[in-house]
Amino acid sequence: MAEFSPGRITPIILAGGSGTRLWPMSRSSRPKQFLPLMGAHSLFQVTLLRLAGDPRYGAPIVVTNSDYRFLVAEQAQDVGVAPDAIILEPVARNTAPAIAAAVAVVARGDAGRIVHVLPSDHLITVDDKYRAALDAAETAALAGALVTFGITPTEPATGFGYIEAGSENAAGGHKINRFVEKPDAERAAEMIAAGHYFWNSGMFVFAAQTLLDEAQALAPEILDAAQKAVAAAQTDLDFLRLDPDAFAAAPDISIDYAIFEKTTCGVVVPAAIAWSDLGSWDAVWKAGDHDSAGNVAQGPVTLRNVTSSLAVSEKLHVVIEGLSDIAVLASEDAVFVGRLSDAQAVGAVVRDLKADPTTSPLTETHLTSYRPWGGYASIHNGERFQVKRLFVKPGKRLSLQKHFHRAEHWVVVRGTAEVQLGDDVRILRENESIYIPQGARHRLSNPGKIELELIEVQTGSYLGEDDIIRFADEFGRS
Amino acid sequence: MAEFSPGRITPIILAGGSGTRLWPMSRSSRPKQFLPLMGAHSLFQVTLLRLAGDPRYGAPIVVTNSDYRFLVAEQAQDVGVAPDAIILEPVARNTAPAIAAAVAVVARGDAGRIVHVLPSDHLITVDDKYRAALDAAETAALAGALVTFGITPTEPATGFGYIEAGSENAAGGHKINRFVEKPDAERAAEMIAAGHYFWNSGMFVFAAQTLLDEAQALAPEILDAAQKAVAAAQTDLDFLRLDPDAFAAAPDISIDYAIFEKTTCGVVVPAAIAWSDLGSWDAVWKAGDHDSAGNVAQGPVTLRNVTSSLAVSEKLHVVIEGLSDIAVLASEDAVFVGRLSDAQAVGAVVRDLKADPTTSPLTETHLTSYRPWGGYASIHNGERFQVKRLFVKPGKRLSLQKHFHRAEHWVVVRGTAEVQLGDDVRILRENESIYIPQGARHRLSNPGKIELELIEVQTGSYLGEDDIIRFADEFGRS
Numbered sequence: 001m002a003e004f005s006p007g008r009i010t011p012i013i014l015a016g017g018s019g020t021r022l023w024p025m026s027r028s029s030r031p032k033q034f035l036p037l038m039g040a041h042s043l044f045q046v047t048l049l050r051l052a053g054d055p056r057y058g059a060p061i062v063v064t065n066s067d068y069r070f071l072v073a074e075q076a077q078d079v080g081v082a083p084d085a086i087i088l089e090p091v092a093r094n095t096a097p098a099i100a101a102a103v104a105v106v107a108r109g110d111a112g113r114i115v116h117v118l119p120s121d122h123l124i125t126v127d128d129k130y131r132a133a134l135d136a137a138e139t140a141a142l143a144g145a146l147v148t149f150g151i152t153p154t155e156p157a158t159g160f161g162y163i164e165a166g167s168e169n170a171a172g173g174h175k176i177n178r179f180v181e182k183p184d185a186e187r188a189a190e191m192i193a194a195g196h197y198f199w200n201s202g203m204f205v206f207a208a209q210t211l212l213d214e215a216q217a218l219a220p221e222i223l224d225a226a227q228k229a230v231a232a233a234q235t236d237l238d239f240l241r242l243d244p245d246a247f248a249a250a251p252d253i254s255i256d257y258a259i260f261e262k263t264t265c266g267v268v269v270p271a272a273i274a275w276s277d278l279g280s281w282d283a284v285w286k287a288g289d290h291d292s293a294g295n296v297a298q299g300p301v302t303l304r305n306v307t308s309s310l311a312v313s314e315k316l317h318v319v320i321e322g323l324s325d326i327a328v329l330a331s332e333d334a335v336f337v338g339r340l341s342d343a344q345a346v347g348a349v350v351r352d353l354k355a356d357p358t359t360s361p362l363t364e365t366h367l368t369s370y371r372p373w374g375g376y377a378s379i380h381n382g383e384r385f386q387v388k389r390l391f392v393k394p395g396k397r398l399s400l401q402k403h404f405h406r407a408e409h410w411v412v413v414r415g416t417a418e419v420q421l422g423d424d425v426r427i428l429r430e431n432e433s434i435y436i437p438q439g440a441r442h443r444l445s446n447p448g449k450i451e452l453e454l455i456e457v458q459t460g461s462y463l464g465e466d467d468i469i470r471f472a473d474e475f476g477r478s
Numbered sequence: 479m480a481e482f483s484p485g486r487i488t489p490i491i492l493a494g495g496s497g498t499r500l501w502p503m504s505r506s507s508r509p510k511q512f513l514p515l516m517g518a519h520s521l522f523q524v525t526l527l528r529l530a531g532d533p534r535y536g537a538p539i540v541v542t543n544s545d546y547r548f549l550v551a552e553q554a555q556d557v558g559v560a561p562d563a564i565i566l567e568p569v570a571r572n573t574a575p576a577i578a579a580a581v582a583v584v585a586r587g588d589a590g591r592i593v594h595v596l597p598s599d600h601l602i603t604v605d606d607k608y609r610a611a612l613d614a615a616e617t618a619a620l621a622g623a624l625v626t627f628g629i630t631p632t633e634p635a636t637g638f639g640y641i642e643a644g645s646e647n648a649a650g651g652h653k654i655n656r657f658v659e660k661p662d663a664e665r666a667a668e669m670i671a672a673g674h675y676f677w678n679s680g681m682f683v684f685a686a687q688t689l690l691d692e693a694q695a696l697a698p699e700i701l702d703a704a705q706k707a708v709a710a711a712q713t714d715l716d717f718l719r720l721d722p723d724a725f726a727a728a729p730d731i732s733i734d735y736a737i738f739e740k741t742t743c744g745v746v747v748p749a750a751i752a753w754s755d756l757g758s759w760d761a762v763w764k765a766g767d768h769d770s771a772g773n774v775a776q777g778p779v780t781l782r783n784v785t786s787s788l789a790v791s792e793k794l795h796v797v798i799e800g801l802s803d804i805a806v807l808a809s810e811d812a813v814f815v816g817r818l819s820d821a822q823a824v825g826a827v828v829r830d831l832k833a834d835p836t837t838s839p840l841t842e843t844h845l846t847s848y849r850p851w852g853g854y855a856s857i858h859n860g861e862r863f864q865v866k867r868l869f870v871k872p873g874k875r876l877s878l879q880k881h882f883h884r885a886e887h888w889v890v891v892r893g894t895a896e897v898q899l900g901d902d903v904r905i906l907r908e909n910e911s912i913y914i915p916q917g918a919r920h921r922l923s924n925p926g927k928i929e930l931e932l933i934e935v936q937t938g939s940y941l942g943e944d945d946i947i948r949f950a951d952e953f954g955r956s
Contacts (some may be wrong), residue, residue, distance in 0.1 A: 024797075302837065304827060316794070316808075317840055319502075319831070321816035321823050328815050330794075335813055337806050338799035345799050349782060353797070359780065362795055380857040380867060380933075385891035387865060387933055389858060409911050411887045411935040413863035431937045433887050433913065455858075455865055455935045457889040459909045 007058030009138065009205075010113055011051050012102045015044055015064040015072055015120035016089050020350045020363055021280050024334035025312070029365045033121035034071045037284060041079065043121040044072070048081045050126060056134070057116070059084045061105060063098045066090065069239050070372040070475070088236075090229075090244035096219065096258035097250035099204075100226035101242055103211045108230075111209040114141050117255075118203045123287050125274035133271035137205035140173050145267040146214060147205040148176065148260055150198025152272035156188035159279055159344065161200040161256075164191075165268050173267035179256045198270055200256065202277075214265065219258045225250035236476055281327045281343035285310040299330075310340050332367045372475040373398050374451070385459045390444075392417075392452040397445040399473035406460030406467060408436040410444075415452035418445040441471065485536030487616065487683075488591055489529050490580045493522055493542040493550055493598035494567050498828045498841055499758050502812035503790070507843045511599035512549045515762060519557065521599040522550070526559045528604060534612070535594070537562045539583060541576045544568065547717050548850040548953070566714075568707075568722035574697065574736035575728035577682075578704035579720055581689045586708075589687040592619050595733075596681045601765050603752035611749035615683035618651050623745040624692060625683040626654065626738055628676025630750040634666035637757055637822065639678040639734075642669075643746050651745035657734045676748055678734065680755075692743065697736045703728035715954055759805045759821035763788040777808075788818050810845045850953040851876050852929070863937045868922075870895075870930040875923040877951035884938030884945060886914040888922075893930035896923040919949065 018028045026032040033044040041049065051057045059082060064072050066088045076083055087102055099117055106113055116134075124130060137147040150163045161182055166175030179200060183191065191197035215223035225246055232243035251258075260266050276287040288296035288310070295303055299313035305322045313330040320328055327340040338345060353359040368377040373396035380387040392398070392415075400420070410417070410433060417428040420443040421436060427447070428434055436442045438460060446452035470478035496506045504510040511522040519527065529535045537560060542550050544566045554561055565580055577595055584591055594612075602608060615625040628641045639660055644653030657678060661669065669675035693701040703724055710721035729736075738744050754765040766774035766788070773781055777791035783800045791808040798806055805818040816823055831837040846855040851874035858865040870876070878898070888895070888911060895906040898921040899914060905925070906912055914920045916938065924930035948956035
């Protein structure tokens with residue numbers, strides 16, 4: 001990272017989570033933050049656009065894991081955002097090491113720089129209260145505080161952690177007494193009644209150097225691991241790949257416990273803002289547009305005599321009749337039906353599905369997979385054949401490859417393809433086709449200006465994605 | 479029909495119903511009787527096999543409507559049953575005209591012959607009680623009675639019509655007092671308490687001549703229409719197509735009201751047998767195999783903390799969590815979720831869906847369509863292309879055809895295809911492909927001994943099924 005983009009605050013977006021509590025939509029290969037849950041853009045893109053609309057921010061730094069690197073790069077590109085860096089965590093170590101590494105990257109450029117650490121998948125309404133809270137946080141951070149935002153609770157929610165605020169300081173912030181894990185209903189009600197507890201938003205504002213100093217004092221092993229991982233990091237295409245051995249040495253701990261609960265310069269800024277972590281389907285329902293019967297419906301859905309329910313469907317037509325407090329979530333290949341008020345149970349459901357080898361793929365992959373060049377959707381699985389729809393972005397090129405066990409028929413249905421087969425290169429237009437024999441070296445490119453779409457019929461005795469030998473690749477995968 | 483097959487009773491199977499109360503599985507193009515609801519065979523096939531297993535029966539006569547003729551012929555052939563006749567109703571006129579026409583066909587061969595009229599989609603357990611009831615019915619029919627079966631009720635069901643039985647005759651049958659429409663719960667309980675009410679099974683046994691005589695006396699306009707429709711019927715391939723004008727003149731009325739309620743030779747034979755009309759999803763649940771929590775599950779289904787529920791899925795993985803008395807029915811393109819105990823509501827749901835042009839196709843067709851030569855499944859719909867999987871039975875041939883607006887790419891993925899393109903005929907084997915240009919005459923055959931399966935990619939500006947000019951066809955469709 002040569003220098004910072006304009007804007008005085010650097011956002012650090014945490015986009016490495018692999019939660020599956022919004023199953024069947026969220027899966028480990030494409031978790032919640034990368035899904036278009038609340039409109040045309042993914043939550044990650046909504047986050048990028050929210051930051052891009054505020055001149056106080058420079059370009060973001062995104063921290064994610066290696067599996068999501070192309071999703072991050074493409075989704076950012078799609079909304080016209082160029083991150084200052086995309087940092088790849090080699091292993092998951094909770095928020096403290098991830099944030100320490102990102103801050104270490106920032107500090108290489110300007111140790112005094114203010115950063116705003118935030119999750120990639122929360123919904124926030126930008127209004128005067130939000131802007132006022134940010135102003136307060138920035139002021140406190142410039143004065144040397146480690147600031148966290150505490151969302152003013154609107155109900156005794158049991159799905160969030162809480163922050164107990166202590167005495168108030170001059171700028172309207174409060175001392176942080178402690179972090180409280182997700183409470184039961186009784187404890188949540190007590191905290192609401194007490195009035196000095198706030199929802200833990202997972203958003204922080206501080207100067208890079210302040211965090212480094214406090215980490216040095218309170219969690220030196222984290223700082224050491226993070227700094228070594230950054231020092232030995234590899235640049236890989238557009239990504240900064242943290243050193244695996246160094247980063248793996250960091251303890252697995254949240255920044256709340258590692259730093260914020262112990263520091264003497266911690267401040268919680270109360271913020272009475274519209275916020276949701278969309279952490280479960282009932283949170284999605286709360287954040288959605290309700291009809292007069294209190295239902296939220298997305299996609300092809302018909303509701304008859306239904307109240308206080310959530311129905312989301314990607315493709316199938318969902319019909320619900322005569323029920324209340326129901327959640328029906330239909331992806332292309334799975335449907336979840338349960339009580340909306342018990343939507344937290346999806347977590348246990350996914351654990352069960354994961355434990356069974358016949359169902360675990362349903363928690364991992366979608367029928368549509370995204371690749372740096374575009375992607376493919378499985379549209380039919382036969383006995384010794386399968387049919388996929390491939391889509392290739394303008395100007396992109398797949399690897400030069402061959403398969404031992406399958407032949408492929410390609411029919412171009414949209415756009416223009418350039419196909420290398422052996423040493424021969426030819427152009428295929430819409431409605432033209434080509435046959436790729438088993439064992440033949442081949443390479444597919446989209447030389448055009450619009451997306452290339454083709455139907456691929458694979459035939460052979462083994463059709464796994466791992467039957468691929470890559471001879472050359474533009475995305476570091478050969 | 480030249481002569482009767484061995485067996486002294488001719489079954490007349492009514493297979494023309496187009497009910498959609500088992501939506502989303504049952505649709506008007508492929509209703510309940512043709513679906514494999516309770517195992518590998520459709521209900522119609524289960525009915526055929528039940529009759530074929532009893533030497534008292536000859537080959538059946540099937541009455542259906544024109545749209546279902548190939549389904550009837552193929553499903554019968556699949557289980558090795560050759561009907562004596564497949565009679566096609568040109569319009570739906572309820573049971574009295576349909577039965578009168580079928581009986582008129584039987585009477586042309588032998589007016590004294592005993593027939594057993596039965597629905598194609600009911601579930602019956604063949605046991606000693608069932609056989610005894612049939613024996614009693616046959617004896618009474620030979621003595622000149624019009625016999626109906628009354629199922630001994632096991633609960634005050636509101637989903638069936640009832641028959642009020644009168645005085646008992648020597649053979650254990652009863653006079654028929656009257657037919658009662660589906661009652662409310664209170665009235666049903668009263669009838670159960672009274673003890674002389676039976677469920678109306680829709681099954682009848684009588685000699686052909688007895689029915690003709692009684693129809694002549696009690697409903698002459700029905701008999702006249704039926705006899706004229708048979709006299710002017712056209713033989714079309716394996717089908718007997720009733721004359722449309724003659725048949726349309728018959729009143730729309732059930733045989734219960736037209737004949738049985740009025741005749742003096744009516745007899746109801748009580749039968750304490752295991753029977754279900756599978757008329758709604760709760761009936762399917764009752765007839766299914768229950769787990770220890772009272773659930774019935776078919777297909778890829780996961781139940782967690784679920785009781786007294788029904789889950790049926792054709793393809794998608796259905797997960798239900800923490801609910802009771804729930805019905806989740808998932809076809810390839812639609813999901814119904816409602817109370818199992820309120821499963822009758824599916825009828826109203828389907829009416830609503832039918833009334834909306836955007837959803838009415840969901841009540842009419844399935845993603846997979848059956849044709850006399852095999853069929854096709856829609857596997858992907860794109861903007862100016864679509865992908866289908868075609869399956870062609872051994873020895874079958876599609877029509878010689880052309881399309882004005884689409885080109886087709888075919889990839890053979892199983893079996894062997896013979897393709898006529900223009901004047902050229904060639905053989906395609908597994909993993910070979912061919913391109914059918916827009917406007918080109920072509921014809922696909924399966925010359926092999928195993929099913930032919932191919933993937934068809936259609937491209938063009940209009941992709942409707944009606945863009946087809948047929949030059950020659952083996953199934954009377956050109």
